[in-house]
Amino acid sequence: MLDNLSATKVSGGWHKQYSHTSTSTHCPMRFAIFLPPGASQTNKVPVLYWLSGLTCTDENFMQKAGAFKKAAALGIAIVAPDTSPRGDTVPDQDSYDFGQGAGFYLNATQAPYNTHYNMYDYVVNELPSLIEQHFPVTDKKAISGHSMGGHGALMIALRNPKSYTSVSAFSPITNPIDCPWGQKAFSQYLGDDQSQWANYDSCELMKKAHSNEFLPMRIDQGDADNFLVEQLKPDNLTAVAKQVNYPLTLNMHAGYDHSYFFISSFIDEHLSFHQLYLQR
Numbered sequence: 001m002l003d004n005l006s007a008t009k010v011s012g013g014w015h016k017q018y019s020h021t022s023t024s025t026h027c028p029m030r031f032a033i034f035l036p037p038g039a040s041q042t043n044k045v046p047v048l049y050w051l052s053g054l055t056c057t058d059e060n061f062m063q064k065a066g067a068f069k070k071a072a073a074l075g076i077a078i079v080a081p082d083t084s085p086r087g088d089t090v091p092d093q094d095s096y097d098f099g100q101g102a103g104f105y106l107n108a109t110q111a112p113y114n115t116h117y118n119m120y121d122y123v124v125n126e127l128p129s130l131i132e133q134h135f136p137v138t139d140k141k142a143i144s145g146h147s148m149g150g151h152g153a154l155m156i157a158l159r160n161p162k163s164y165t166s167v168s169a170f171s172p173i174t175n176p177i178d179c180p181w182g183q184k185a186f187s188q189y190l191g192d193d194q195s196q197w198a199n200y201d202s203c204e205l206m207k208k209a210h211s212n213e214f215l216p217m218r219i220d221q222g223d224a225d226n227f228l229v230e231q232l233k234p235d236n237l238t239a240v241a242k243q244v245n246y247p248l249t250l251n252m253h254a255g256y257d258h259s260y261f262f263i264s265s266f267i268d269e270h271l272s273f274h275q276l277y278l279q280r
């Protein structure tokens with residue numbers, strides 16, 4: 001059952017927030033949806049799934065990205081889930097990069113995280129099926145995200161190439177097994193066996209991708225981003241893409257940082273990129 005929390009008209013469409021009890025994370029989850037003008041049971045629209053970064057909720061993208069006008073013009077719905085399970089019963093740490101707000105879009109295998117931290121199942125299976133059941137959308141899906149959410153988008157698309165028409169990311173963590181944020185999260189959610197970590201690492205997944213299942217992939221990255229060298233490492237992914245001929249375009253942007261100012265500057269281009277493939 002979906003509990004409607006808000007409904008606000010914007011750019012001729014509707015921004016709505018919902019809560020529901022998740023069978024994947026075993027707790028109430030919130031998500032936001034933007035429905036473009038004219039979306040109806042007789043005019044179903046495709047969906048862009050947006051995965052946010054560390055500390056974010058369903059609200060950051062919707063309030064700060066400035067995506068509504070373009071999504072309305074292109075007839076694309078946008079769905080933004082929360083970034084982790086939440087609540088008093090959900091294990092947490094007093095830390096911005098682990099626990100609540102930092103689910104890393106994986107299925108945890110380690111206690112005490114493995115009961116609730118199943119964001120992979122939630123984003124890949126439960127949420128799309130809920131969205132397709134309750135809203136006027138087609139089953140055409142694209143996926144995008146920022147930073148930790150960029151990692152989520154790339155990793156999920158690489159693992160499920162038949163489920164998405166295209167993938168993009170802003171400032172993504174491209175190689176989590178080789179950076180402090182990823183190593184901190186994966187060691188606690190997935191345990192010490194690093195062979196398990198590769199299942200959630202975009203560089204490792206891209207090495208194994210089948211050429212007949214390659215997806216159009218776009219990444220935008222600011223060169224004034226404080227996290228570029230230590231955490232994000234886009235060159236690691238471009239090196240793999242070159243090795244396996246993966247159709248990845250990395251756009252570097254002079255002077256831009258890690259913030260939503262950067263995302264809002266290029267979100268229209270990402271929506272147009274996804275529209276090319278969603279409409280086919």
Ligand SMILES: CC(=O)Oc1ccc2c(C)cc(=O)oc2c1
Binds near residue numbers: 052054149259
């Ligand atoms: C709203 C906002 O600024 O979001 C934001 C800020 C910082 C970060 C960092 C450092 C990492 C990440 O994964 O996401 C993220 C999101």
